[in-house]
Amino acid sequence: MGVRPETWFSRTIFTYGHRNVVRAVADGLVQSGSVDGYVWEALSVVEPQLTQNTRVIGKSEWLGFPPVCARKDAAGDRAVQALRAALTGLPGSEAGRAALAALQLDGFGGAAMISSTYGDLFAGIAARMRLLGQ
Amino acid sequence: MLTALRNLPLSVRLPLLGAAMVVLVGAVASQQVLLALGRVQDARLRELAALHVEGLSVALGPLVLRRDIWEIYDTLQRAAQASQGRRVVLTAVAGEDGRVLAATDPRRVPVDSAIRQLAEEAVPLEQLSAGVSETIVRVVAPLSYQGRDVGRIVTELDVSDLQAERRRALWFLLAGNALATGVLAGLGYLGMRRMLRPVSTLARHMTGVEGKPEPIDAAEMPQGEGELARLARIYNDMVAEMAEKSQIERRLAERERLVALGRLSSSLAHEINNPLGGLLNAADTLRSYPDRPGVVRQSAELLERGLRHLRDVTRVTLEQNRLERVDMPLVAEDLEDIRLLIAPEMRRRDQRLRWSVARDALAEAHLPAAPIRQIMLNLLLNASTAAGKGGQIGFRARAEKGLLRLEFLDDGPGMSEAARVRLLSDAALPAGGGVGLRLVRDLLEELGGGVALAREDGMTRISVTLEAGRKDADA
Numbered sequence: 325m326g327v328r329p330e331t332w333f334s335r336t337i338f339t340y341g342h343r344n345v346v347r348a349v350a351d352g353l354v355q356s357g358s359v360d361g362y363v364w365e366a367l368s369v370v371e372p373q374l375t376q377n378t379r380v381i382g383k384s385e386w387l388g389f390p391p392v393c394a395r396k397d398a399a400g401d402r403a404v405q406a407l408r409a410a411l412t413g414l415p416g417s418e419a420g421r422a423a424l425a426a427l428q429l430d431g432f433g434g435a436a437m438i439s440s441t442y443g444d445l446f447a448g449i450a451a452r453m454r455l456l457g458q
Numbered sequence: 459m460l461t462a463l464r465n466l467p468l469s470v471r472l473p474l475l476g477a478a479m480v481v482l483v484g485a486v487a488s489q490q491v492l493l494a495l496g497r498v499q500d501a502r503l504r505e506l507a508a509l510h511v512e513g514l515s516v517a518l519g520p521l522v523l524r525r526d527i528w529e530i531y532d533t534l535q536r537a538a539q540a541s542q543g544r545r546v547v548l549t550a551v552a553g554e555d556g557r558v559l560a561a562t563d564p565r566r567v568p569v570d571s572a573i574r575q576l577a578e579e580a581v582p583l584e585q586l587s588a589g590v591s592e593t594i595v596r597v598v599a600p601l602s603y604q605g606r607d608v609g610r611i612v613t614e615l616d617v618s619d620l621q622a623e624r625r626r627a628l629w630f631l632l633a634g635n636a637l638a639t640g641v642l643a644g645l646g647y648l649g650m651r652r653m654l655r656p657v658s659t660l661a662r663h664m665t666g667v668e669g670k671p672e673p674i675d676a677a678e679m680p681q682g683e684g685e686l687a688r689l690a691r692i693y694n695d696m697v698a699e700m701a702e703k704s705q706i707e708r709r710l711a712e713r714e715r716l717v718a719l720g721r722l723s724s725s726l727a728h729e730i731n732n733p734l735g736g737l738l739n740a741a742d743t744l745r746s747y748p749d750r751p752g753v754v755r756q757s758a759e760l761l762e763r764g765l766r767h768l769r770d771v772t773r774v775t776l777e778q779n780r781l782e783r784v785d786m787p788l789v790a791e792d793l794e795d796i797r798l799l800i801a802p803e804m805r806r807r808d809q810r811l812r813w814s815v816a817r818d819a820l821a822e823a824h825l826p827a828a829p830i831r832q833i834m835l836n837l838l839l840n841a842s843t844a845a846g847k848g849g850q851i852g853f854r855a856r857a858e859k860g861l862l863r864l865e866f867l868d869d870g871p872g873m874s875e876a877a878r879v880r881l882l883s884d885a886a887l888p889a890g891g892g893v894g895l896r897l898v899r900d901l902l903e904e905l906g907g908g909v910a911l912a913r914e915d916g917m918t919r920i921s922v923t924l925e926a927g928r929k930d931a932d933a
Contacts, residue, residue: 334570335527335569335570337526337527337528338528339528340528340529344528344532348528348531351531351535351564352563352564352565352568353527353528353531353560353564353569354569
């Protein structure tokens with residue numbers, strides 16, 4: 325587009341949090357803000373009075389949810405394995421399902437399983453990072 | 459209005475004045491209370507605004523320096539939520555450039571708008587007051603951080619509760635004062651009336667039932683030794699003295715009448731005595747010559763004339779002293795009676811009398827006979843005394859423009875000063891003076907008549923004028 329945020333907007337501010345972006349827009353402090361779609365949707369359930377004063381004017385393509393990562397050389401550690409087992413096993417227990425419901429997530433899966441089911445979810449992010457790198 | 463007030467009796471005016479003073483004091487006191495309340499409220503409001511601004515200055519200083527809009531906004535929001543009693547309606551913060559960094563209501567005061575628009579109608583902290591017509595006041599203060607001004611804070615404060623408190627206080631004061639002053643004024647009015655009752659009593663007794671002062675009864679006398687009690691006692695003493703004085707004057711008048719009568723009776727004794735010699739002679743002649751019819755007839759005629767004269771003299775003397783005469787109207791015979799009465803006195807002094815009564819002098823005059831006879835008698839006797847031996851006396855009576863004018867003249871040396879005072883004024887009686895002149899004056903006053911004194915051609919003239927028919931209704 326050849327346009328930069330600093331010149332397109334009369335002013336840009338940081339709010340140090342996705343929820344604060346929604347608050348700033350809802351209160352009229354700023355005219356627009358960009359927010360994680362997952363956060364906006366989660367807020368629309370938990371604090372509908374915040375999101376109902378905002379309007380979504382543009383959506384990005386689907387992008388992957390931030391992954392839970394561990395260093396490659398520590399992937400075999402018992403602690404990492406135990407965390408992985410706990411996360412992927414959440415739907416299997418009552419407490420796990422309650423935790424997932426609170427987070428408004430369906431569940432956690434291994435990287436191989438996610439890629440085979442949904443394709444490369446992080447390709448879009450990688451493409452943007454490449455754009456920034458140019 | 460003022461004249462109407464001035465005409466009110468003292469016993470109403472003073473209590474009213476007292477009540478008015480109480481009302482005035484109440485009004486001034488209320489005004490003072492409201493002023494004090496206003497001062498306390500303003501001080502409280504300033505303190506609150508100062509705390510608010512100082513708190514924000516500490517919290518916002520670094521954020522304003524960093525121009526961190528979100529943190530400023532977030533801090534303002536939290537401060538507004540914590541604001542006591544929702545007094546702070548709006549707060550806006552601007553940086554050194556006068557542009558708004560954030561406000562609690564960004565829609566009303568957008569980021570980057572000029573603070574000047576908002577600050578124009580704002581007052582500095584030290585001028586902040588709730589005593590204004592608007593329910594929301596705006597205050598502007600510098601935002602100080604580490605000893606220097608880094609921006610400005612404009613805050614809107616809701617003072618409607620303070621104003622309502624003021625109005626409530628005003629109503630309470632008005633109602634309370636109205637009640638208190640009403641009660642106090644009423645009590646004061648009653649108290650003063652009670653205190654001034656002796657004055658009303660005094661005023662009432664001074665005019666009395668018939669316009670004459672009356673003494674105050676013992677039951678109505680003020681108690682104690684206060685000045686009003688003394689005043690009442692002095693008043694009673696004065697009334698008693700006045701009554702005594704008028705009694706003395708009455709006795710004096712009676713005495714003067716008797717003096718005139720005394721003089722008359724001595725003249726009358728002469729009048730009776732003089733013909734007695736002749737009459738006794740006639741009786742002697744009758745006894746000596748009973749057989750001479752000419753002499754008997756002559757002597758009998760002489761006796762009859764003398765006795766008739768004596769009868770007339772006795773009749774007018776009796777007439778003059780009959781009290782029933784008071785109610786009789788004045789007729790021409792009354793004037794003749796007086797002429798007859800004074801005749802012996804004048805003969806004794808060898809005086810000439812010029813008597814002139816106009817024919818219609820008494821036609822229109824409906825006047826009581828007794829006092830006028832007394833007046834005539836006294837003035838004629840007085841003229842006779844003044845004229846002296848062989849002098850000349852005159853009496854004239856005529857009607858004149860509805861008046862009866864009686865004139866008494868003598869060629870004496872003129873009236874003495876003492877006699878003048880007795881006849882012409884009400885001043886205290888000096889020693890000496892004319893016969894019964896003060897009595898003449900008193901009688902004339904009762905009749906509503908006038909008296910004038912003149913001296914011309916060597917004659918003294920006393921003119922008495924009486925309004926014809928004036929006493930008719932009373933008679």
